[in-house]
Amino acid sequence: MSFTDTPLSRIKLLNPTYPNKATGVINGQNSGLLNWNDIAYPQMYDLYQTLLSNFWKAQEINMQDDIKQWDYLTETEKDVFLRINTQLASLDSLQTPTMTQVMDYVTDSSFKAIFAVISQQEAVHNESYSYILSSLVPLAEQNKRFDQAKEDPVVQKRNQLILDHYEAFREEPTPQKLYELAINSINLEGIYFYAGFAFFYHLARQQKMLKTSTMISYIQRDEMQHAYFISQFIRILLTENPELNTDENIQYAYDTIDRAVQLEKEWANYILEDIEGIDLEEFHHYVEYLANKRFRQIGLDNYYPERDNPMAWIHVFSDEMMNETKSDFFEQKSRTYTKVSSSNGFDEL
Amino acid sequence: MKACIIYSSVTGNTYQLAQEVYDTLSASIEDLDYVHVDEIDYDQLLNYDFIAIGTYTWGSGDLPMEMEPLFDWFEEQSPKHLRTAVFGTGDSFYPNFCGAVDLFRDMLYVKTTLTVTLKVELMPQSHDIKKVPTFCDRLMPEPVYS
Numbered sequence: 288m289s290f291t292d293t294p295l296s297r298i299k300l301l302n303p304t305y306p307n308k309a310t311g312v313i314n315g316q317n318s319g320l321l322n323w324n325d326i327a328y329p330q331m332y333d334l335y336q337t338l339l340s341n342f343w344k345a346q347e348i349n350m351q352d353d354i355k356q357w358d359y360l361t362e363t364e365k366d367v368f369l370r371i372n373t374q375l376a377s378l379d380s381l382q383t384p385t386m387t388q389v390m391d392y393v394t395d396s397s398f399k400a401i402f403a404v405i406s407q408q409e410a411v412h413n414e415s416y417s418y419i420l421s422s423l424v425p426l427a428e429q430n431k432r433f434d435q436a437k438e439d440p441v442v443q444k445r446n447q448l449i450l451d452h453y454e455a456f457r458e459e460p461t462p463q464k465l466y467e468l469a470i471n472s473i474n475l476e477g478i479y480f481y482a483g484f485a486f487f488y489h490l491a492r493q494q495k496m497l498k499t500s501t502m503i504s505y506i507q508r509d510e511m512q513h514a515y516f517i518s519q520f521i522r523i524l525l526t527e528n529p530e531l532n533t534d535e536n537i538q539y540a541y542d543t544i545d546r547a548v549q550l551e552k553e554w555a556n557y558i559l560e561d562i563e564g565i566d567l568e569e570f571h572h573y574v575e576y577l578a579n580k581r582f583r584q585i586g587l588d589n590y591y592p593e594r595d596n597p598m599a600w601i602h603v604f605s606d607e608m609m610n611e612t613k614s615d616f617f618e619q620k621s622r623t624y625t626k627v628s629s630s631n632g633f634d635e636l
Numbered sequence: 637m638k639a640c641i642i643y644s645s646v647t648g649n650t651y652q653l654a655q656e657v658y659d660t661l662s663a664s665i666e667d668l669d670y671v672h673v674d675e676i677d678y679d680q681l682l683n684y685d686f687i688a689i690g691t692y693t694w695g696s697g698d699l700p701m702e703m704e705p706l707f708d709w710f711e712e713q714s715p716k717h718l719r720t721a722v723f724g725t726g727d728s729f730y731p732n733f734c735g736a737v738d739l740f741r742d743m744l745y746v747k748t749t750l751t752v753t754l755k756v757e758l759m760p761q762s763h764d765i766k767k768v769p770t771f772c773d774r775l776m777p778e779p780v781y782s
């Protein structure tokens with residue numbers, strides 16, 4: 288059996304004879320003791336700390352304003368709101384256990400720690416959708432909506448792509464399956480959320496349901512950093528294991544992300560069809576722009592035509608807007624300079 | 637003429653952009669240094685005629701930690717004669733796209749002779765690469781590249 292198809296063994300919790308600094312992200316030797324000052328990829332410490340400093344929870348956001356506004360949404364807006372909410376929740380529910388599972392097979396304890404934090408954050412996201420729902424509709428309606436998400440054929444079809452690969456790794460945790468899982472994790476965190484994000488930011492553009500979109504902003508920021516991490520994980524996995532770095536696997540990345548792009552467009556056509564002010568063709572271009580970013584993050588070339596962001600309003604709110612109350616670990620030094628621009632005699636390209 | 641490119645990069649995007657700047661500048665500048673920010677010899681910095689700084693952005697629109705000492709150096713030295721330029725990569729989904737470029741820009745404008753800035757989303761694409769000759773020209777006293 289080739290290396291890429293040989294199941295990874297779950298590593299023992301502590302291997303005292305192995306070095307603390309891991310010799311590989313998979314199939315490496317690592318004592319299991321983590322000293323953050325002696326890790327194979329020092330940049331992971333920075334990332335770990337940043338992820339922790341993002342800590343937030345749903346209850347910190349007061350839903351009163353949204354509760355009042357809810358009654359003024361159109362029936363279509365309400366319906367789409369609830370369907371997207373439960374759909375996103377179901378994606379996060381998938382991600383929480385999967386990240387924990389991957390942890391068992393990764394031999395570098397600094398990566399394990401980051402997978403643990405990611406898994407925790409996915410749990411927070413999951414809860415925040417429940418929190419939003421519980422503020423707006425009674426339990427019976429919530430349950431109905433979750434059932435609807437489970438039964439929806441379009442939702443099922445798109446989730447299936449992810450599920451198949453997550454399941455395959457669960458059954459046979461080989462390096463190849465881990466690679467495929469990671470690519471699909473990019474699909475989930477880096478592509479599949481965005482039709483939903485578009486909807487909530489679109490409401491926000493109209494000053495509607497701003498508390499919900501504040502939460503969406505927190506979620507998006509976390510997800511962006513997860514995609515950043517998983518992209519690095521993929522690149523490190525392929526660099527350390529040249530057996531995985533094959534033309535077929537590169538093609539796999541292009542094909543699979545392209546498949547997710549098609550499914551996201553299909554989902555957008557279906558869920559956003561009746562939402563005024565979101566141009567579906569523009570959204571299709573947006574998804575391609577988004578996927579190009581994901582390709583470049585994993586070190587590949589753009590797959591779709593190069594274009595500027597056609598929906599630049601889909602982005603994380605500013606700190607002021609998110610009303611950051613928590614003391615920031617990386618408190619920015621106050622800078623005393625006035626903002627300057629090209630009118631001051633230099634060029635901004 | 638003596639010039640230096642100073643950069644920092646974790647996932648390679650800013651490094652790639654720095655490479656492009658290096659390749660372009662090296663066509664006309666013989667005395668061109670190219671260093672990672674951790675390897676700066678601060679005693680030498682004042683000997684350059686111009687310096688291009690390449691940085692990614694971290695946190696919420698912040699400088700990467702390793703860029704802080706360089707930022708502080710400019711603040712303390714105020715080398716007003718020095719021509720400077722800043723380029724960077726970031727992700728426009730964050731509220732402060734390339735915030736670190738802006739932080740350098742505002743400070744360098746006061747402390748040095750700031751000539752040009754360039755912001756790129758993640759790994760440079762062809763439309764970004766096309767801007768590099770113009771970027772390099774602005775940095776030089778006389779245009780040569782575009």
Ligand SMILES: Cc1cc2nc3c(=O)[nH]c(=O)nc-3n(C[C@H](O)[C@H](O)[C@H](O)COP(=O)(O)O)c2cc1C
Binds near residue numbers: 515649694726728
């Ligand atoms: C934790 C974290 C925070 C970030 N914050 C910002 C930001 O505020 N503004 C921005 O434009 N990009 C931000 N980015 C994106 C990076 O700057 C971007 O990926 C950059 O291209 C990385 O450069 P490198 O490949 O040279 O390391 C952030 C990325 C991470 C992981």
